[in-house]
Amino acid sequence: ExxxxxxxSLQPASPNPSSGRTTIAFVNAVENGRVTLQVFDVTGRLVRxxxxxxxxxxxxxxxxxxxxxxxxxxxxxxxxYRLTAGDFTAAKRLVLVR
Numbered sequence: 229e230x231x232x233x234x235x236x237s238l239q240p241a242s243p244n245p246s247s248g249r250t251t252i253a254f255v256n257a258v259e260n261g262r263v264t265l266q267v268f269d270v271t272g273r274l275v276r277x278x279x280x281x282x283x284x285x286x287x288x289x290x291x292x293x294x295x296x297x298x299x300x301x302x303x304x305x306x307x308x309y310r311l312t313a314g315d316f317t318a319a320k321r322l323v324l325v326r
Contacts, residue, residue, distance in 0.1 A: 233257070234285050236316035241292075241309065245323035248294035248301065252278070258314040259285040267292060267322075268308045275302055283313070294324055301326070 236257040241250045256263050265279040276297050278290045292309070296302050304326040310319040 236311075236313050236318075238309075238311045238318040238320055240320060241322045244321075245325045246292075246294065247325050249291060250294070250322060251289050251291050252309055252311075253287065253289045254311050254313070255287055256283045256285055256313045257316065261285075261314045263288075263311070263313045265290055265309065265311050267302075268310065269302075270306050270308075275307060278309075292322075 234255060234257045237255045239253040241252050243250060252265065260282045263279055263281065263283040266277050267275045269275050276295065278292055294302055302324055304324050307322045307324055308319050309322055310317065
């Protein structure tokens, strides 16, 4: 009779296309489960790890500033962001314009 179980999901980035700063919203279904959120280029190379930590269940948002792991601005183009939370994995596209 309790609340229905939380369903994990990955939302479209906003804004998309982005000129450098975009918000990625997601729902984590596993309490204190490890969540990773990573950005990849079209060749599959890791551009930036935005999140890699245990998270509470529920709604979350992470901001990508358009930068790489080394802190330099990522080139304009098509990117993919992937969320892994427990058994849930999803990916979406993001266009970065400069």
